[in-house]
Amino acid sequence: MKQLVDLQQMFQAYLLEQSSLFETKIQQKNLQDAQERLAIYSNAYVLRLIESLSKDFPGVLSLLGDDDFEEVARQYVQHYPSRFRSIRWFGQGFSTFLMQHEWYVEVPVVGEMAQFEWLLAELFDAADSCTIMTLDDLTAIPAGNWATMTFAFIAAWRQIDLRWNTVDLWRVHEEENSLEPTPLENTAVYLMWRHEYQIQFRPMSLIEQQAFEHCVNGGDMASLCELLCQWFKEEEVPIQAINFLKTWIQQGLILR
Amino acid sequence: MNKTKNFPYLGFGLGLRPEHYQAIITTQPQVDWFEIITENYMIPGGKPLYYLDKIRENYPMVMHGVSLSLGSTDPLDQQYLAEFKQLIQRVQPAWVSDHLCWTGVDGYNVHDLLPLPYTMEVVRHVVSRIQQIQDYLGRQILIENVSSYLTYQDSDMSEWDFLNEIAQQADCFILLDINNIYVSGMNHQFDPLTYLNQIAVNRVKQFHLAGHSYLDHYIVDTHDQDVIPPVWELYAQACQRFGRISTMIERDDNIPPLEDLVTELQEARRISRMMELETAL
Structure with a gap:
């Protein structure tokens, strides 16, 4: 041989x-x-x-x-x-390659675009989640259980920090009148996920990021409320926590 | 091994391509079966698997791989085989196939179907690997002849003898690619009919048809054009020699609307029927 x-x-x-x-x-x-x-x-x-x-x-x-x-x-x-x-x-390593490439290390939008597009590819065929939580499921949970309630999230979500107008550039990449790459004033954190086979993405506020990370890591409702106390008055905290939860449920991010 | 001896005649099929998913579901075209590229569905989830399941509800399927690397000197990829088996359970294909080739060594994959030297030593190597795969899967596989553009100095037998010998010794079957015979015949100056007429009749269970492109002095198996008349003629000869064999058209690039491929498939039906009638007379 x-x-x-x-x-x-x-x-x-x-x-x-x-x-x-x-x-x-x-x-x-x-x-x-x-x-x-x-x-x-x-x-x-x-x-x-x-x-x-x-x-x-x-x-x-x-x-x-x-x-x-x-x-x-x-x-x-x-x-x-x-x-x-x-x-x-x-293409798994292409974004890192571009970010470190001598031609593009000074033009980080190139590596950032590659990173964004690779996450789209990952979400495209990420694992399915059959049992998505609905608002009806949420309201069916006894009030006595709310404080200790934790959440399981779908597999098909990713998060990316963007420093350029990458999302806008990506949206128009097939059009003739393309945009100029422009740095953002502040870093934008985007949540990307797949819902019913469609890939979605949207920016998240700093507070939502913290709340999301908290829940993804297994934090319960009581500790989420404690976390939110640093940004909201005590009487506003429960409604804010519920609002986050409702948004995530409506967007198909939480499992039943 | 609990062998599956039953290889049904499926009729006339097409390669399942993402560009046609929706059209297949909406129009339910006159296609008897679909062939899927195995690796395209060895994924966690998402649209490809959704469409795979939907289309499988209405059509028989076979699975056709590109990364089994039957002739590689690397060990067989056990993880690949495990996922392959899982996908077989999901799809319940009529049969599974891959190419008589190698795709890389030392852990690399060059994503091409590279030819093997035609020697008895390589026959023994490939036979041993096919036997391991068949034992693991509990079923016989089909192996496909690839297009080639070079011949190794080491080769000391013809490609058709090499293919026959492996099929015989491994007790597997053959997916005979008519276009690949034509392409290799042109590139290596042999008569495609000689090839066709030397293949063991009882081993062939599927035909592939495809188009190709010309590149300088050679023909390249690009799967981006219609099937050309000389390949149709060779197909007619194949129908005469091998009888009713499940036939499909592969199109991987420059993909036309589904209805164009369905129309092209009619030509395969016409030729097959014509040759059946001729044989009956």
């Missing part, structure tokens, strides 16, 4: 590192014939992966333009060969 092991490693090295050792391993009329035949594989290898990235990151493609996108995608292919069984996951 050693012969096959060596052969496969050489072929793969040709694709991944352009090693020319493999050329002698194939039948050929002449060197040009061998190179043409091998080029079919090496070109297809790179182009297939670049195409996969362009499908997962259309907003990044729109920001960079075709040529720059292809160049940076080619570099990503070279530096991070796939170890995934499905090409669907190949």
Whole structure:
């Protein structure tokens, strides 16, 4: 089997590192014939992966333009060969790669867009949640149980900090009159989730973020109310807590 | 192994593609069955699985993988096999298939269907892996001939002998891709009919049809065009040799509206019927 092991490693090295050792391993009329035949594989290898990235990151493609996108995608292919069984996951490290890339480290909107788009991809096929809580379920809970009530959230939610008008840019990325990338005055925290197979996203206030994080980490209603006391008068706290809860339930974020 | 000897004749099918999900549900097209790309549904949830289940309610399905890497020298991916088996339980396919190729070594996946050297040593290697897979799944699989653009110095037998030998020794079946025979024939200067006529009749359970593209001196299996007349002619010859075999058209790029593929499938029906009549006479 050693012969096959060596052969496969050489072929793969040709694709991944352009090693020319493999050329002698194939039948050929002449060197040009061998190179043409091998080029079919090496070109297809790179182009297939670049195409996969362009499908997962259309907003990044729109920001960079075709040529720059292809160049940076080619570099990503070279530096991070796939170890995934499905090409669907190949772009997993693309946002980090862009954030650290010498061309884009000073243009963080590019990496931020990639991060946003990868979360969209993750939500697209994240696990389903069959038993979503309704407001009727909530009202059916005996009042005596409310204080100790905790919540389980769906699997298909993510959170992202945005420092640029990334969401607006993404919304118009297919249009001809594109927006200029602009930094936001303050960092916006977006909640992203999938409800009934549709991906949703919206900004969250600082208070909602804290409340959401608290509940996601298993905090009960009583401790949520204590948390909210730092922003609201005592008599307003229960209604604020309920309002958050109602919003999350109506948006399909909490399990029954 | 508790083998599933029953491979029903399914008729004429198409590859299930996301672009057609809604049209399939709305129009219930005259397609006898669908073939899914296995890896596209080895995911936690979301729309693809929703549509998969909805469409499965009304159509038979088969599963066709691209990452089993039957010929790789890496160990078989046990995690992959476990998820594969889970998906089989969900889909209840008529059969499952993958390619007679390798897709990477040392943990990498180049996401391509790379050819193997045609030697008896490689036959033994692939047979052993197919047997392990069949034992694990409790069912026989189909293996598909791939298009190729190179021949290894090490190869000392023909591709058709290699394919037959593996199918025979592993006791698996063959998914014969008619377009791939044509493409490889053009790229390696052999007569596609020679290939076709050497394949063991009792091993073939499915045909693939597809289009391809021309690149300089070679033909590339791109699945982005209609099936061309010489491939239809080869298909007719295949129908004559192998009889009624479940047939499907693969389209993976430049995907046309569903009705165009349904129309193209009619040509396969017409040819198959014509060859059946000819044989009967």
